[in-house]
Each structure stands twice: as structure tokens, then as C-alpha cells.
Amino acid sequence: MDKMTTDEIKKWIEENLCLQDEARKIxxxxxxxxxxxxxxRKVVPFVEFGETRKTRLYLKSDLEHYRANKRK
Structure with missing residues (x-):
């Protein structure tokens, strides 16, 4: 795997991950x-931090796939 710079990692995170508010909109x-x-577990966080107060980040492509395939 190629090593990514901090800036590349930050850019990837900004382009591919989101918090709950944006996830709900998607x-x-x-x-x-x-x-x-x-x-x-129909929507699964990409990563989750914290014990009592959880911070969850969602993968935008997973959310878009879920939106396209969920029952209306």
C-alpha cells in the first residue's frame, strides 16, 4: 500500500466520510x-470513537448505496 501524506489522508476523509447530520441527508x-x-445494522459506521458519547463516521458510498436500495 502506498504511504499517504497527512494532507492526502485529510482530503480522503473530507471527501469520503461524514457525521450523522450529513449521513441523514444522504x-x-x-x-x-x-x-x-x-x-x-442496515447502516454501519465506518469508524466509531468513544465509550459513553460516541462519535461515528459514515462512509458516503455506503450511505448512497443504502439510499438507492432501501424500501421507500
């Missing part, structure tokens, strides 16, 4: 609907 869901999708 999947076109309410807070409740999105939280239910996460709880049922």
Missing part, C-alpha cells in the same frame, strides 16, 4: 429513521 431519513437503521 439517506433522506429523519433522526428517528436513521437511528433505527443504525440500530438494526
Amino acid at each position: 439517506t433522506d431519513q429523519s433522526v428517528t429513521g436513521f437511528n433505527q437503521s443504525v440500530a438494526t
